[in-house]
Each structure stands twice: as structure tokens, then as C-alpha cells.
Amino acid sequence: MRVSDLKEAAAGKEKPLKYVLLAGIYNEPRSGYELTKWLQMVGQHCWSVEHSSVYPALRELEKDELIQSERLPGTRGPDRSIYSMTAAGLDKLRAWVANGSPRPAIKDEQILRVLCFDLLPRETALQQIREVRADHQVQLEFFLARQAMLTERQLGPLLVARRGVLAEQAYIAWCDEVADMIARRPA
Incomplete structure (x- = not known):
């Protein structure tokens, strides 16, 4: 386990980005690039994320068996991974949604x-x-x-x-x- 993961576990919190990505995959299976675009469209006023942080989080979600990927031909280039929700991922997302949220931090x-x-x-x-x-x-x-x-x-x-x-x-x-x-x- 990484130090950052230990700190989050100690604080009783998981990375919100994981739930953001689960929410995007819940709506429809997507590639990492499509998830970034989805976030720019749907969540631009509530969550921002650097594209470079999406793929490491997707790898963690897949390692935790909350999502699964399938390699499919790209529309204009190499094959791409399309991520979909597993039953465990759906359960995790459902529990997170049911738990409520703290007051949001505003940075303007x-x-x-x-x-x-x-x-x-x-x-x-x-x-x-x-x-x-x-x-x-x-x-x-x-x-x-x-x-x-x-x-x-x-x-x-x-x-x-x-x-x-x-x-x-x-x-x-x-x-x-x-x-x-x-x-x-x-x-």
C-alpha cells in the first residue's frame, strides 16, 4: 500500500476522483479520454480533473475490481481501453452516493x-x-x-x-x- 493510500485510509476517506470516474462509467462504458471529455461537459462546475490523473485512477479501480476494461479498435488510431462497471463497482458507487457529502470547498x-x-x-x-x-x-x-x-x-x-x-x-x-x-x- 502506498503512503498516500495509508493517509487516506487513516482519514477514513477515499479519493473522490475514483467516485467521479465510477459515476462517469456508470452512465455508460467509456475510455479514459471520453471520461475526461464527459467531465468537461457534465461536471465542469462541480469537479475538475487533470487528464493525466485519470489513467492512474482507472488502473487503481481496475486493480480493485470495481471496473473492467476491454480493448476495442479506436475510431481514428490505435486500440483503446473501454471501461465498464463491475457489480462490486456498482455496489461501491451506490454506497458512496447514499453516504451524503460534506460541504464543498470553493476555490474562486x-x-x-x-x-x-x-x-x-x-x-x-x-x-x-x-x-x-x-x-x-x-x-x-x-x-x-x-x-x-x-x-x-x-x-x-x-x-x-x-x-x-x-x-x-x-x-x-x-x-x-x-x-x-x-x-x-x-x-
Whole structure:
């Protein structure tokens, strides 16, 4: 057992990435690359992962017999491994989902910068918040389109898309409020 695994076991926690990947495989068997793309589409507002960390986690899941792989011809190149859920993996995922979650840790560098907007000239701060708003508007449109494609038969993905819509709407409203406050500030 590796030192990092011992620390996690001692803390009573497993790597969340394993559950993220199990969730992606639960929805449909996928390759590591497809899992990364799935995460970028479905979970971009709730989980980020480096592509390079996906394959080591998949190897661990396979070693633990929670997933299995099958080599299939690639669509444009070499064979690729397609991962699917085992019964043990489904049981593990079901138990994890049933256990609930701690309050999420939020890391938003933009908010930290806003904390110090007093250091910026009014126009610079306004320009920054307008750029942030524009980025969130693009994200909102993405989530609205995704939400429109889903039905209640795809409840999990629909709920995640809905959360994305609401989060982006709230962030846009906050940006508008910030811009109004900055605009009223003396130059």
C-alpha cells in the first residue's frame, strides 16, 4: 500500500476522483479520454480533473475490481481501453452516493481578486467584472442547451445541468451588482 493510500485510509476517506470516474462509467462504458471529455461537459462546475490523473485512477479501480476494461479498435488510431462497471463497482458507487457529502470547498480566484478591487482604477475593475460576466454568460448558455437536451429519464445529468444553470445565473446577477457598485464609485 502506498503512503498516500495509508493517509487516506487513516482519514477514513477515499479519493473522490475514483467516485467521479465510477459515476462517469456508470452512465455508460467509456475510455479514459471520453471520461475526461464527459467531465468537461457534465461536471465542469462541480469537479475538475487533470487528464493525466485519470489513467492512474482507472488502473487503481481496475486493480480493485470495481471496473473492467476491454480493448476495442479506436475510431481514428490505435486500440483503446473501454471501461465498464463491475457489480462490486456498482455496489461501491451506490454506497458512496447514499453516504451524503460534506460541504464543498470553493476555490474562486476571481472572488479573491474582487476582495482587492479597491486597488484598481474604476475602469479596470469594471472591465474585469465585465469579462467575468461574459465568461459566465457563455457557461450559462452551455448549461441551458444541455438542460434542454435532457429529460427526467436522465435525472442525474438533468439535475447537474440544472445546478449549472442556477449557479451561472447567480454569478451573472452578482457580476451585474458588482458592476453597478463600481460604476457608482468615485473615479
